[in-house]
Amino acid sequence: MSVTNITLGQYLLDCLKREGLTEVFGIPGDYNFTLLDTLEEYEGIEFITGRNELNAGYAADSYARIKGLSALITTFGVGEMSACNAIAGAYSESVPIIHIVGAPKSQAQQDHQLMHHSLLDGNYDVFRQAYEPITAYSAVVTPENAMIEIPQAIHIAKTTKKPVYLVLALDQVLESITTHIEPSLQVSTHSNSLQAAVKHADQLIQSSNNGALLSDNPVLRYDLQMPVQQVAENLNIPAASMMMGKSGFDERHPHYIGMYGGTFGSEEVRHTVENADFVIAAGLIWSDLNTANFTAELDFQKVINIQPDHVKIGESVYPNILAKDMLEALAQLDWRSQAEIVVTEFPYDTEKLLSAEKDQPLHAGNYYPRFQQLLAANDIVIAETGTFTYGISQLQLPEGATYIGQAGWQSIGYATPAAFGACIAAPDRRVLLFTGDGSLQLTVQEISSMLEQGCKPIIFVLNNKGYTIEKYLNVKVDIDKQVYNDIPRWQYTKLIEAFGGDAYTMQVHTNQELDQAIQEAEQQQNQKLCLIEMMIDDPMDAPKYLRKTREFLQKQEQQQ
Numbered sequence: 001m002s003v004t005n006i007t008l009g010q011y012l013l014d015c016l017k018r019e020g021l022t023e024v025f026g027i028p029g030d031y032n033f034t035l036l037d038t039l040e041e042y043e044g045i046e047f048i049t050g051r052n053e054l055n056a057g058y059a060a061d062s063y064a065r066i067k068g069l070s071a072l073i074t075t076f077g078v079g080e081m082s083a084c085n086a087i088a089g090a091y092s093e094s095v096p097i098i099h100i101v102g103a104p105k106s107q108a109q110q111d112h113q114l115m116h117h118s119l120l121d122g123n124y125d126v127f128r129q130a131y132e133p134i135t136a137y138s139a140v141v142t143p144e145n146a147m148i149e150i151p152q153a154i155h156i157a158k159t160t161k162k163p164v165y166l167v168l169a170l171d172q173v174l175e176s177i178t179t180h181i182e183p184s185l186q187v188s189t190h191s192n193s194l195q196a197a198v199k200h201a202d203q204l205i206q207s208s209n210n211g212a213l214l215s216d217n218p219v220l221r222y223d224l225q226m227p228v229q230q231v232a233e234n235l236n237i238p239a240a241s242m243m244m245g246k247s248g249f250d251e252r253h254p255h256y257i258g259m260y261g262g263t264f265g266s267e268e269v270r271h272t273v274e275n276a277d278f279v280i281a282a283g284l285i286w287s288d289l290n291t292a293n294f295t296a297e298l299d300f301q302k303v304i305n306i307q308p309d310h311v312k313i314g315e316s317v318y319p320n321i322l323a324k325d326m327l328e329a330l331a332q333l334d335w336r337s338q339a340e341i342v343v344t345e346f347p348y349d350t351e352k353l354l355s356a357e358k359d360q361p362l363h364a365g366n367y368y369p370r371f372q373q374l375l376a377a378n379d380i381v382i383a384e385t386g387t388f389t390y391g392i393s394q395l396q397l398p399e400g401a402t403y404i405g406q407a408g409w410q411s412i413g414y415a416t417p418a419a420f421g422a423c424i425a426a427p428d429r430r431v432l433l434f435t436g437d438g439s440l441q442l443t444v445q446e447i448s449s450m451l452e453q454g455c456k457p458i459i460f461v462l463n464n465k466g467y468t469i470e471k472y473l474n475v476k477v478d479i480d481k482q483v484y485n486d487i488p489r490w491q492y493t494k495l496i497e498a499f500g501g502d503a504y505t506m507q508v509h510t511n512q513e514l515d516q517a518i519q520e521a522e523q524q525q526n527q528k529l530c531l532i533e534m535m536i537d538d539p540m541d542a543p544k545y546l547r548k549t550r551e552f553l554q555k556q557e558q559q560q
Contacts, residue, residue, distance in 0.1 A: 002179045008143050009038035009173040012166075015150050016098065017044050019069050019158075023424050025060040027053045029075020031117065032102025034173040036073070048424055048453070050417065051445035053079050057086025057097070058414050058443065059421030064095045065220070065404055066380070066425040069158060071098040076167070077117035080127055087163050088134040089409035093244075094221050096157035099135070099165045101127070106142075106169040128167055136162035143172055147180035155185040161221040161308070187309075190320035197311040197318035198329045201304045204313065205235070205330075208277030210339045213239040214260060216290070217408075218283025218308050218323065219248035227327035228282050229253065235330070236337040237280075240269050242290050243393050245283065247381075247403035251396050257344045259393060262292030264548040268344045273298075280304045280330060282323065289407055293552055304330070346396040347544065348372040358512035362534055364391060364543045366511050371395060371460075374518055376430065380404065380422045384415035384435040386469040388462060391543035392434050402429075412467075413442030416459075420446045423455035430525065431457035438467040438487050444495065447529075451501030456529050458521050461492045464536040471539070472546055475553045479540065492533045503529040509537075 006014070012035075016024065025048045028036055039047050050056030053074050064070035072087075074080045080101045090097050103124065104115045112122030119126060128138050137156040139149040153164040205211065213232045219225060225248055232239040232255040239249050240260040249256055258269045273279060274297055281303050288294060305312040306326050310319045348368045360366065368391050375381065378400040383392035385406055397403060404422065406414045419433040440461055450457065467485040474482060493505040504524040506517040514534065521530040542550075 003176050004179050006177055007038070007174050008141065008146050008168065008177050009035050010042070011146050011177050012100070012141075012150055012168070013039060013042050013045055015154060016071050019154060020067065021045060021069065021071055023048050023063070024071040024073055025050060025056040025063065025421065026073030027056055027075070027079055029079045029102065029117075031076045031104055031170050032073055034170055035100070035102050035168065038173060047073070050420070050449055053082035054086055055417040055420075055443050055446045055449075057083040057090070058417035059424070059446070060097050061086060061090045061093070061095050061414075062382070062404055062418035062421030063425040064090070064097055066402065066422060068223075069096050069098070069154075070421075071100060073100045073102070075117065076101055076103040077127060080131070084130070084134070085411060087131070089406060089411050089414065090163045091134045091136075092409040093406060094161040094217060095163065096161050097163040098154060098157060099131070099163055101165070101167040102173075103167050103169050105171045107171075109169065128165065131165045134163070135165040136160040138165035139167075141166050141168050143175040143177045146177045147182055151182050151185065159187055161218070187322065189322045189325040193318045193320050194325055194329065197313065197321055197326060200313045200316060200318075201330060202333055202335075204278050204302065204304065205333060205335050210276055210337050211235060211237040211278045211280065212273045212276035213237055214242060214245075214273065214279060214281040214284060215239060215249040216242040216245035216281065216283040216285050217248075219245055222283075222308055222323060224282060224323055224327060225249065227324055227331065230331040231280060231327055235333065235335060236341070237276075238272055238341050240273055242285065244285055244287070244290050244407040246393055246405075247397055247401060250399060251401075252399050255341055257342055258346060258396075260296065261545065262295030262297070263552065264292040264295065264545050265394075266344060266347070268342060272342050276302070278302050278304065280306065282306050282327065283308065285408070287408060289410070293549065295552065347394045349396050358515075359510050361510060361537050362508065362514060363536070363538060363541050367514060367534065368395065368543060370511075370514060370518060371434070374432070375401065377401065378429050380426060380429050380431045382415050382419045382422060382431065382433045384439045385410045385412045386436040386439055386467075387464070387472075387542045387546055388434040388436060389469075390546040390549070394543065394545055412439040416440060416443045417446040419457050419459070420449050420453075420455060423450060423457055424453065431455070433457050433459045435459065435461060436468070437461060437463045437465070437490070437492070440492070441487060441490065447495055448499040448501070450529055451496070451499055451503070456525055456527070458525055459529070459531045461531065461533045462536060463492065463533055464541055465489075465539045468539060468542060469546075472542060472550045473553065475550065475557050493531060496529070496531065501529070503531055505531045505533070507533045507535060509535045
C-alpha cells in the first residue's frame with residue numbers, strides 16, 4: 001500500500017463519473033463545503049442544488065430511475081435527516097442512490113466535541129446507524145479505506161437497486177488516499193440452480209394450453225424489458241403489468257393487454273391472467289396497492305416467480321439465479337401457445353369520451369381521455385400520489401414512454417421534485433407532471449429549481465380543493481367531517497411570478513378550455529415551462545379505479 005496523489009474527494013467523483021453520472025443533487029452545508037469545492041473544480045459532473053434536502057432526494061430518486069444510478073450530497077445531521085424520507089422511499093421502491101454525507105472534522109469526532117448539527121452528546125455514528133435499516137450498505141469513508149468502501153458501496157447499489165450511505169469527514173476530503181487494488185465484484189448465476197429451475201418451469205409449461213406474463217417493478221430497475229418481451233413473443237402469451245411495473249413492458253406491443261389490478265382494474269385482464277394455466281411473473285411484488293388491496297388472485301402453484309436473484313415455482317426455491325438468465329432460458333423453450341392474444345380495450349382510449357360537450361365542467365371521465373391523446377413517444381410521465389396515481393396508471397403509454405410514480409412508498413409531494421430530476425436526467429425528452437393541489441403544497445419549491453435550470457415540463461395541477469385521495473380512503477367518517485383533509489386555496493398560476501420565472505400558465509374549468517390550454521402548451525413546450533391548473537367543481541371527482549377502491553373499503557368496513 002502507498003499514498004497516491006488523488007484526494008478522497010477526487011476519487012469519489014472519479015467513481016461516480018465512471019458510472020456515467022453527469023449530475024449530483026444536493027444542498028450545501030458547512031460540513032460538505034470541501035466536497036462541493038472539489039466538485040466545483042471537477043470536470044464532467046455538475047452539482048444541482050435543490051430547495052431542500054427532501055426535494056433533492058426525490059429528484060435524485062427520479063434521476064436514478066431514468067439513468068440507473070444517482071448521487072445525493074447532504075450535510076451531517078440536519079441535512080441527512082431531512083433527506084431520510086426520500087431515501088426510505090428509494091429503498092422501498094428499489095432505486096439506487098449514493099447518499100454522501102459531509103461530517104464534522106475527524107479530530108472533533110474523535111474527541112467527542114459537541115458540534116452543531118449533532119445531538120450534542122458526542123455520538124457521531126448515530127445518524128449512520130439510523131440509516132442502516134433504509135440503505136443496503138453504509139460506511140464511514142476515510143483516505144485509508146476509500147478504494148475499498150466506495151467501489152463496494154456503488155456495486156451494492158447497482159446489484160441490489162437500493163440506496164447506500166457514505167459519510168466523509170470535512171477535513172479528510174482533501175487528503176490523499178491510500179492505494180488498494182479495487183475489489184473484483186461480480187455476480188453470476190449458479191448453473192445447476194438455473195438448470196433445475198428451467199426444468200421445473202418447462203414441466204409446468206409443457207402441460208399447459210395457455211399462459212400469461214406479469215411485468216413488475218424489477219423489470220424496470222434491472223433493465224429486463226427486452227428479455228421479458230422476448231418471452232411473451234416466443235411463447236405467444238399475453239403480457240400485463242402490475243401498477244409498480246408500469247412501462248416495463250411496451251404498452252403498444254401486440255401482446256400487451258393492460259394493467260392487472262385485481263377486482264379494481266380491467267375485468268378482461270383479470271380473467272386472462274387468473275385463468276391462465278401458468279403465469280410467468282417477472283419481479284412480482286405482492287403488496288396492497290400492487291394487488292388492488294389483495295383482491296388479485298393467483299394460484300402460486302402455477303406461477304413462475306422470477307426475482308432478481310432467485311426463482312420460486314410453487315414451494316420450490318432456486319437461489320443464485322439472475323433474472324435475465326432465467327428469462328432468456330424460458331424464451332428458448334420448445335413450446336408456443338396456440339391461443340390468440342386477447343385484444344383488450346383500454347379505459348380512456350376512445351374517441352367517444354372526447355366528444356363530450358365542450359362547455360361541460362371538467363371531471364375524470366373527460367380529462368383522462370385528453371391526457372391519453374396528449375401522450376407521445378418517449379414521454380416521461382410522472383404521476384403524483386393521489387387520485388392521479390389511480391387514473392394516469394390506466395392510460396396506455398406510447399412507445400418508449402417512461403412512467404414514474406411511487407406506487408409502493410406513496411409519499412405525497414414526491415412527483416414535483418421527481419419531475420425536476422427527470423428533466424435533469426433526460427433534457428431531450430418531454431416531461432409531463434400530473435400533480436394535485438394538496439401534494440404540490442408540500443414540495444412546490446422545486447418549480448423554482450426547474451425555472452433556474454431551464455427545465456420545460458408540462459405541469460397539470462388538479463385543483464380539487466384538498467386531499468381527495470385521503471377522503472376516498474377514509475370510509476369511517478363522513479366526508480364533510482374530514483376538515484383535516486381541506487387545504488388553503490392557492491393561486492397556482494401565479495407561482496411562476498413568485499418564483500421569478502417565465503412560463504405559460506392557464507387556469508381551466510371546462511373541456512374546451514382544457515383543449516385550448518393543451519394545444520397552447522404543446523406549442524410553447526420547447527420555449528418554456530407550462531403550468532395548467534384544472535379547476536374541479538366536485539371535490540370527490542375521481543377515476544373509476546379509485547371509486548372501486550372506495551366501494552371495496554366500504555364493504556370491508558360494513559363487515560367488521
